[in-house]
Amino acid sequence: MSAGALKVTPRSPLLWVCAVSAAAILLHAAQVYAWITIAGLVLVGWRLAAAFGRARLPGGTVRIGLGLSLVAAVFAQFRTLNGLAPGTAMLMLMVTIKLLETRTRRDQYIVIGGALFLLLAACLDRQALAWVPLYGTDALLCCSALAVVAYAGDEALPVPPGLGTREIVGLAGRTLLYAAPLAILLFLFFPRLPGHLWAFTPGDDAMTGLGDTLTPGGITRLTASYAIAFRVRFDGRPPPPAERYWRGPVMHEFDGATWSAGRYSPGEIQRLNCLSAPYRYRVYLEPTFHAWWLALDTVMASPAPDVRYTDDYQLIATQPVSQSQTYDARSCAHPQSLAPLSSAARLADTQLPPGRNPRTRALALQLRHRAGSDVGFIRAVLTFLRTNGFSYSLTPPPLGPEPIDDFLFDTRTGFCGHYASAFVDVMRAGGVPARVVTGYLGGQLNPYDGTFVVRQSDAHAWAEVWLDGSGWTRVDPTAVVAPERIDHGILDLLPNAVSASARIVHAWPWLNATLQRWDALNGWWNERVVGFNYRAQLNLLGDLGFHSPELRDAAYAFGVALLAWLAWISWQLGREGSLRPRPDRLGRAYARLCRKLSRIGLPRPPHQGPLAYAQSITRHRPDLAPQLGPLLESYADLRFGPTSAPTPDHDLRKFERSVAQLSVRRLQPR
Amino acid sequence: MIRVRKLRERVREWAAEWARRRQGPDRLPLTLARRRLYILPTRAGVAFGALLLTMLAAGLNYANSLALLLTFLLGGFALVAMHECHRNLLGLSLLEAAAAPLFAGTTGNLRLTLGSASRLTRRRIQVAVANEAAVALDLPAGGRGEAALPIRAPRRGLHRIDRLRVSSTHPFGLFRAWTWIHAPITLIVYPRPSGALPLPADSGARSGTHPRSTAGADEWLGLRPFRDGDSPRQVAWKAYAREAPLLVKEYGSAGSPLRQLSLDAARQPDIESRLEQLARWIVAAEAGGDLYSLELPGQRIMAHRGSDHRHKCLSALASYGS
Numbered sequence: 001m002s003a004g005a006l007k008v009t010p011r012s013p014l015l016w017v018c019a020v021s022a023a024a025i026l027l028h029a030a031q032v033y034a035w036i037t038i039a040g041l042v043l044v045g046w047r048l049a050a051a052f053g054r055a056r057l058p059g060g061t062v063r064i065g066l067g068l069s070l071v072a073a074v075f076a077q078f079r080t081l082n083g084l085a086p087g088t089a090m091l092m093l094m095v096t097i098k099l100l101e102t103r104t105r106r107d108q109y110i111v112i113g114g115a116l117f118l119l120l121a122a123c124l125d126r127q128a129l130a131w132v133p134l135y136g137t138d139a140l141l142c143c144s145a146l147a148v149v150a151y152a153g154d155e156a157l158p159v160p161p162g163l164g165t166r167e168i169v170g171l172a173g174r175t176l177l178y179a180a181p182l183a184i185l186l187f188l189f190f191p192r193l194p195g196h197l198w199a200f201t202p203g204d205d206a207m208t209g210l211g212d213t214l215t216p217g218g219i220t221r222l223t224a225s226y227a228i229a230f231r232v233r234f235d236g237r238p239p240p241p242a243e244r245y246w247r248g249p250v251m252h253e254f255d256g257a258t259w260s261a262g263r264y265s266p267g268e269i270q271r272l273n274c275l276s277a278p279y280r281y282r283v284y285l286e287p288t289f290h291a292w293w294l295a296l297d298t299v300m301a302s303p304a305p306d307v308r309y310t311d312d313y314q315l316i317a318t319q320p321v322s323q324s325q326t327y328d329a330r331s332c333a334h335p336q337s338l339a340p341l342s343s344a345a346r347l348a349d350t351q352l353p354p355g356r357n358p359r360t361r362a363l364a365l366q367l368r369h370r371a372g373s374d375v376g377f378i379r380a381v382l383t384f385l386r387t388n389g390f391s392y393s394l395t396p397p398p399l400g401p402e403p404i405d406d407f408l409f410d411t412r413t414g415f416c417g418h419y420a421s422a423f424v425d426v427m428r429a430g431g432v433p434a435r436v437v438t439g440y441l442g443g444q445l446n447p448y449d450g451t452f453v454v455r456q457s458d459a460h461a462w463a464e465v466w467l468d469g470s471g472w473t474r475v476d477p478t479a480v481v482a483p484e485r486i487d488h489g490i491l492d493l494l495p496n497a498v499s500a501s502a503r504i505v506h507a508w509p510w511l512n513a514t515l516q517r518w519d520a521l522n523g524w525w526n527e528r529v530v531g532f533n534y535r536a537q538l539n540l541l542g543d544l545g546f547h548s549p550e551l552r553d554a555a556y557a558f559g560v561a562l563l564a565w566l567a568w569i570s571w572q573l574g575r576e577g578s579l580r581p582r583p584d585r586l587g588r589a590y591a592r593l594c595r596k597l598s599r600i601g602l603p604r605p606p607h608q609g610p611l612a613y614a615q616s617i618t619r620h621r622p623d624l625a626p627q628l629g630p631l632l633e634s635y636a637d638l639r640f641g642p643t644s645a646p647t648p649d650h651d652l653r654k655f656e657r658s659v660a661q662l663s664v665r666r667l668q669p670r
Numbered sequence: 671m672i673r674v675r676k677l678r679e680r681v682r683e684w685a686a687e688w689a690r691r692r693q694g695p696d697r698l699p700l701t702l703a704r705r706r707l708y709i710l711p712t713r714a715g716v717a718f719g720a721l722l723l724t725m726l727a728a729g730l731n732y733a734n735s736l737a738l739l740l741t742f743l744l745g746g747f748a749l750v751a752m753h754e755c756h757r758n759l760l761g762l763s764l765l766e767a768a769a770a771p772l773f774a775g776t777t778g779n780l781r782l783t784l785g786s787a788s789r790l791t792r793r794r795i796q797v798a799v800a801n802e803a804a805v806a807l808d809l810p811a812g813g814r815g816e817a818a819l820p821i822r823a824p825r826r827g828l829h830r831i832d833r834l835r836v837s838s839t840h841p842f843g844l845f846r847a848w849t850w851i852h853a854p855i856t857l858i859v860y861p862r863p864s865g866a867l868p869l870p871a872d873s874g875a876r877s878g879t880h881p882r883s884t885a886g887a888d889e890w891l892g893l894r895p896f897r898d899g900d901s902p903r904q905v906a907w908k909a910y911a912r913e914a915p916l917l918v919k920e921y922g923s924a925g926s927p928l929r930q931l932s933l934d935a936a937r938q939p940d941i942e943s944r945l946e947q948l949a950r951w952i953v954a955a956e957a958g959g960d961l962y963s964l965e966l967p968g969q970r971i972m973a974h975r976g977s978d979h980r981h982k983c984l985s986a987l988a989s990y991g992s
Contacts, residue, residue, distance in 0.1 A: 109714045109843075113721050116744070120725050123736040132736075139740065143747060143842070150714075150843025151794060153806060163793065163808075171841050175754065179746025186742035193730045323733055530735050566749075573753050576790065 013152045014051050016145040017108045018044050021099050023138050024118035025092055031125060033077060036089045039070065043096035058100060067097050088121045108149045116142050129525040143172035178572065182565045189558035192534040210248045210292070210438050214259040214461060216403050216418040228286055229440060229458070230294050231451040231523055235280040238452065241442065243333045245297040245462065245474065246454060248439035249290075250312045252348055254428075256356030257403050259421060259436050262348070269311045271339075272300060274332035284451075284527055285325040291317045294439065294454075296331035297474065303327035311345075312435070324531050337471025341433060349433035349466065357404040357425060364429030374432050374467055381426050382480045385419065388412065392482035416441075416478040420461040423477040433466035437474070448520035589656045590635050596659070597628075600666040610636045624664060631658055682801070686833065689850050696853045699765040699785075702836070706849045709756050715844035718748060748844055755845040758838045761788050762795065764851060765814065767834065771858035771981065771988070773949070774826045779818035780855070782834070784809055794840040800833045823859040826945065826988050831855040860984040865947030869954055870935050872927035893917040894976055928973055929955045931983075932965035945987045952987075956980045966990060 025040040049055035058066065070093045071081075078086035095114035102108055119138050122131070147168045230246075253262025279296055283303075293307055293315035302309035304327055307317045315329075352361070367384065371377040389412055396413040399406040404425045407418050420436050427434035441460035443452035462476040546553035594604045602620060604613050614632040618625040634655055693706050711719065722745050729737035763785040772778035780799060786792050786809040796804035797817050809815045823829065832855075837848035893906055896916035906917040929951065936947035948964070955962040956975060963973035964983045971983055 105843075106714075109717065113717065116721060117725070120728065120737055120740060123740050124728065124732060124734050127734070127736040135736070135740065139743065146842045146844070150839055150841065153794065175747055175750045175841070176743065178750045179743055182746035182749065183739060183742040186745065187735070187739050190738070190742065192733060529739075532735050533733050565746075569750055569753055573750075573757050 011051060013105070013108050013145075013149040014047070014102065016148045017099065017102060017111045018048050018051075020112055020115045020142055020145045021095055023141050024095065024115040027118065027122045027134065027138055028088055028092060028125075032085070032089050032092065036074070036092055040092050040096045043093075043100055047096075047099045047102065063097060063101055066100075067094070070097070084121065084124060088118065088125070091118055091121065105149055105153070109146075112142055112145050112149065115145075127526075127530045129522050140169065140173055140176060143176060144169050147172050178569055181568070182562070185558065185561040185565060187532070188537070188540060189561060191555065191558075192537050194534045210288075210290070210459060212249055212261050212290070214249075214251050214417055214421065214436060214438055215257060216399060216407065216414065216421045227456045228519070228522075229288075229454045229456050230283050230285040231446075231453050231526075232284070232296075232443065233282045233449075233451045235282070237279075238281075238445075239279055239296065239333060243296075244441060244443050244452075245460070245476075246294045246440040246443075246458075247297040247299065247313060247437060248292050248294055249437075250310075250314050250464075251436040251438065252312075252351075254352060254421075254425065256353040257401075259424075269309065272298065272332055272335040273338050274300070275334040275336055276332065278330045278332045280328070280330050282326065282328050284523065284531070285321060285327070286526075287323055288321045291320050293317055293321070293325065293327065295329045297333075297437075297439070298335045299329050299331045300335075301330060303329045323533070324526055326527065326531055335471070340468070341466050341471075346433050346466070349435050350428045350431060352425065352428050357402045359402075359405040359409055360422070360425055361429045363408065364426045367426070368430035368432075374465070377430050377432060378427070378465060378475060381423060381430075382475075382477060385423075385477055386480050390414075390419075390481045392478070416461045419477040419481060420463050423463045423475065424465075427463070427465050435464050437462055437464050441476075446516045446519050446523070448517050449523050451520075451523055453519060586635070586638055586652055586655070589652075589659050590639075593631070593635070593659045593662065596662060596664060600664050610639070621667065627662065627664070631655075631662070634658075686800075686850055690833070690852055693850070693852065696851050698767060698853050699763055700851065700853070701761060701763045701787075702759050702849055704760060707756060707759055707847055708849065709752060709845055709847040712839055712843060712846050715748070715846075718744075718844050722748070747842075751842045752845045754841050755838060755847045757790070758792055758795070758840050759836065759847045759849065762786055762792060762809070762836065764834070764836065764853070767831075767853060767855050769821060769831070769855065769857045771860060771985065772821075772823050773860045774823050774862040776862075777820050777822050778857075780821050780831065780857070782817045782819065783814060784817065784836075785814040786810075787812060792838075792840075794838055796835075796837045796839075798835045798837075799831055800835065804835070804837065821857065823857065826859050826861040826942075828989050828992055829857040829859055831857055858985055858988050860988050861942070861945040861949040863946060863950035863953050865936065865938060865943065865950050867936065867938075867947055867951075869951050869958075869960075870929050870931065872929065872960075893919060894978055926975070927958075927960045929960050929962040930965070930973070931955070931962055933967065941991070945990055949984060949987055952980060952983050 022041060022044045025037055025044070029037045046055055047057075050057045071090065074086055074089050074093065075081055078089070080086055081090060091114060095111055095118065098107065098114065099111050102111055115138075119135060119142065122138075123135060151163050151168070249261060251259035251261060253260050278300060281296065283294065285294060293303065295303075295315055298313045299309070299315060302315060304317075306319070307315050307327075310316060363384075364381075367380045368377045371380045391413050392415060393413045394415050396415065396418065397411045399411065404422050407414055408422055408426075424434040424436050438459070438461045440454045440458040441462075442458040443454040445451075446453055460478070462474060462478065464472045464474055467473050541553055541557065544557065546557070590610075597604065597617070602617055608616065610632040614625075614629050617628050617632075634651070638651055638655060689706075689708070722741055725737065725741040725744070728734070729741050764782060765785045766783040767780060769780040770778060782797050784795060784797070784807070789811050791811050792809040794806050795809060795815075796806045797819060798804035799819055799821060802819070802821075805817045805819055807815045807817045821831070832852060834851040834853065834855075835848060836851060837846055839846045893909065894917065896905065896918050900918045904918045906919050909917050931948055931951050933941075933944055933948070936944040936951070938944040938947050952962065952964070956977075956979075959975065961973045961975050962979075962983070964971040964986060966986055969986055971979075971986060
C-alpha cells in the first residue's frame with residue numbers, strides 16, 4: 001500500500017496528532033533533559049496503544065496525578081518554572097498529557113496548537129540554518145494534521161472516504177508555499193520593536209562564552225566547544241596572528257583560587273595614544289547571555305550607545321547579548337596610555353589575599369629583588385616559566401588549596417588560565433600592578449566570505465601589567481611555554497584537547513573547505529535573516545527610498561505589498577479552479593494568432609472555424625490573404641488533419657514560429 | 671452559559687433574516703456567487719488567531735527573526751486557508767432539492783443534488799436544513815453528488831422548507847464559509863395512519879364511482895410512471911414514441927370492492943383523528959387492491975386506485991384545512 005493510497009479514517013486524526021506531538025518532542029530532544037523526552041514519548045506511545053486497543057486510557061484522577069507529578073519533576077529539575085527551558089519542558093509534558101485525554105476534535109486542535117507553540121519555542125531557542133529544514137517539516141506536519149482533523153470532522157458527521165495522505169500533505173504544502181511570499185513581506189516590513197516588551201532571563205545552560213570569573217582550569221569547558229563565538233570582517237588589512245587577541249572580561253580581584261571582575265571603581269577613561277594604524281572591522285557576535293561585547297585588543301571606543309566603554313577597555317552592554325549582534329569597532333594594536341595610573345587603580349591591581357600562596361609570594365619577592373626594574377622582573381618571571389619544566393596541557397592534574405603554589409612548584413602543567421593567573425599573582429606579589437584579561441586568541445579566515453571565525457575553542461587568558469611610561473602592556477605567559485599557541489589554533493597544539501569530530505574536520509582539508517562554505521552560508525543567514533532587526537529594517541526602508549524611515553513608512557510599504565499578495569492569491573486560486581481547461585500548445589498558438597488578428601479589428605467570432613475565418617479575412621482584407629490563408633489552413637491541418645504526418649512536432653513548431661513572426665497592421669483610413 | 675447560547679442563537683437568526691432580505695428568494699438550479707457567500711473564522715480559527723498573536727508578541731519581544739518568520743508563515747497560511755475555504759463553495763450549484771411525501775411521525779429524506787463545474791474536487795460540503803445537523807459530501811471535479819438530509823415530520827400538513835444552509839470548513843477547519851438558500855421546497859406530510867375502525871364496507875351501489883370501473887374484466891385504470899420491475903408488455907410504447915416519459919398502463923381486476931371514504935365515515939372524536947383514520951383506510955385499501963373514493967368538505971376524489979390516486983387522496987388529507 002503506497003502512501004498515497006492511505007485514506008482518512010476515523011482513526012487518522014488521532015494518529016496524525018500523535019505524530020505531531022512526537023515530532024514536537026523530538027525537536028527539543030537534544031536541548032532538554034533526557035527524561036523529559038522519554039516521558040513525552042512514553043505518553044505518546046500510550047495514547048497510540050490505546051488507539052489500537054492495546055492499552056486503556058488513564059482516568060481523570062490518574063491524569064491529574066500524572067500532570068502534577070510531572071510539573072513537580074520539572075520544578076525539581078530547574079528550580080523554577082520561569083524561562084524558556086523549563087517552559088519548553090512544561091509545554092512538552094502538558095501537550096502529551098492533553099494527548100492522553102484526546103477524544104474530540106477540540107482536543108486534537110489543542111494538541112496541534114501546543115505542537116505549534118513548541119515549534120515556536122525551538123525557533124526562539126535555536127536559529128541556526130541547519131535547523132530550518134526541520135522547522136519547515138514540522139510546520140508542514142502540523143498544517144497537514146490540521147487538514148486531517150478538519151476533514152474527519154465531528155463525530156456527528158460521518159467521515160467521507162477519499163482524501164489521501166499525499167493529497168493532504170500536498171494541500172498543506174501548497175498552502176504554506178502560497179503563504180511564503182506574504183511571510184517574507186511581513187518579515188521585511190512588519191514594524192519591529194526597538195526594545196523588549198518584557199525582560200528575558202535565560203537558564204544557566206544557555207550561557208556560553210566567557211564567564212565573569214576565572215579559576216585556573218576553568219576554561220576547559222569552553223575550549224572543548226567548536227561552536228562559533230563571533231565572526232569578524234576586517235575593513236582592509238587584517239592583523240597578523242600574534243595580534244589577534246580578542247578582549248573580553250577583565251579580572252581584578254583574586255581570592256587565592258578564583259579571579260573575578262571585582263569591585264573596581266570606574267576611573268576616568270584614559271585616552272589611548274595609538275602607535276600604529278588602527279584596525280577597522282565589523283563583529284557578528286553570537287548570543288552569549290553575558291553583557292560583554294568582544295573586540296580586538298585594544299578597542300578605542302564604544303560601538304553602540306547602550307554599550308559602556310570601561311576604563312580597562314571592556315565593552316559592557318546594558319543588556320545581556322540574547323540575540324546575535326553586529327557592530328563596527330576600531331582597535332589599536334599598540335596603544336600607549338598617556339596618563340599615570342591612579343593610586344586607586346594601583347591599589348586595586350596590586351591586591352592579593354593575605355596569607356595565600358606563600359611560596360609564590362616568596363619567589364616573587366626574591367625575583368623582584370634581584371631584577372633592577374619592573375621590566376627586568378617580568379623578564380625574570382618569564383624565564384622562570386620557560387626554564388623550569390613547565391608544560392602546556394588542557395588536562396592538567398588538579399590543584400590543591402593553594403593553587404598558585406601547587407601549580408608553580410609542583411604540577412607545573414597547565415594552560416592559559418593557569419599561566420595567566422600565576423603570572424599576575426607573581427607580578428602583584430612583586431608590587432607591579434597587573435590584571436588578568438580573558439578573551440579569545442586567534443581566528444580562522446573563511447575564504448568563502450572573507451570573515452575570520454573565532455570559536456569557543458579559541459578562548460584564552462593573558463596578563464596585563466602596568467609599566468610606567470608605556471602604560472598597560474599585554475604579557476602572554478602561555479606564549480613562553482607554548483609559543484605555537486599564538487600562531488596556531490589550539491587544534492594544532494593539542495589535537496586531543498577537543499572533540500574527535502573537530503579533529504577530523506581539522507585533519508581533512510576538503511571537509512574543512514566544505515565546512516567553511518557552510519559557515520559562509522551560515523554567516524549570511526545569521527547576518528541577513530537572524531540579524532534582521534529594528535535597525536536593519538530602518539536601513540532597508542532607507543534603501544527603498546523612504547528617506548525618513550518611520551513606522552508609518554513601514555506600514556505603507558507593508559500595506560501595498562499585502563494588497564499585491566492578496567491579488568496574487570486570488571488569481572492563483574481562481575486559476576486552479578477555473579472551468580476552462582488550459583489549451584494545448586497548438587491551441588495556445590492559435591489563440592495568440594486570433595488575438596493578433598483581433599487587435600487589428602479582425603476578431604474571430606466564436607462559431608467560426610479556421611477555414612471560414614480565413615474566408616472572412618480574405619473578404620475584409622484581401623491584402624492579408626496570402627499570409628493568413630496558408631497559416632489558418634495549416635492550423636486546420638494540424639488540428640483536424642490525419643495524424644499520420646511524419647513530423648507533427650516539426651509542423652507544430654513551424655506554426656508557432658509563423659504566428660510569432662506574423663506582423664499585421666490595421667488598415668490606415670484613407 | 672445558556673444565556674450565551676441563546677444570544678448566539680438570536681444573532682444567528684438575525685443574520686439569517688438579514689441575508690434573506692438581502693439575497694431575495696432563490697430559484698433552483700442556482701450557482702453560488704461571491705455575493706452570497708459569507709465567511710467567518712470558526713472557533714478553532716479564533717484560537718489559531720490568538721495563538722498567532724501570542725507568537726507575534728514573543729517574536730517581537732525577543733526580536734527573534736525565526737520566530738517572526740514562523741508566525742508570519744502561519745499567518746499567511748491562515749489567510750490562504752480562508753481563500754481556499756471560500757473557493758470550496760464558490761461556483762457550487764444546487765441543482766435540485768426534493769423530498770418525497772411522508773407520513774407524520776416518520777422521518778424521510780430531503781434529496782439535494784449538487785453540481786460542481788470546476789476542476790477542483792470540492793470536499794466536505796455540508797448541507798443542512800436551516801440549523802439542523804448537516805450532512806457532508808465530496809464532489810468530484812466537474813461532477814455532481816447527492817445528499818439525503820434526514821427530515822422529521824411531526825405534524826401533517828404542507829410544510830415549507832424555507833432555508834437551506836450550505837457550508838464548508840475545508841481545508842483546515844479555521845474558517846467556515848456558508849450561504850443560505852431560500853428556495854421554495856414544499857414537503858407534503860400525510861396524516862399519521864392510525865385509528866382502529868375497519869374499512870367501510872364495499873358499497874355495491876357504486877354510485878359516484880369512476881364511470882369506467884364497470885367495464886369488462888381487466889379494466890384499464892390509467893398510466894403511471896415506470897417503476898423498476900414493471901413488465902415491458904405493460905409499457906405504453908406509443909406514448910413513449912411521442913417523447914413522453916416511460917409510462918406503464920395500469921389495469922385492475924374487475925369486481926374489486928369499492929370503498930367510499932369520507933370524513934363522516936371516520937367516526938373519531940376530533941378532526942385530526944378522523945384524518946388519521948382516513949389515512950389508515952387509504953393505505954389499507956390501496957394495499958388490498960381496492961378501489962376507493964374520498965370525500966372531504968368541498969372536495970371529492972373519484973374512486974380509483976394506484977399510487978397516483980393514493981398520493982392525491984393523502985395529499986388532500988395533508989392539506990385539509992390549510
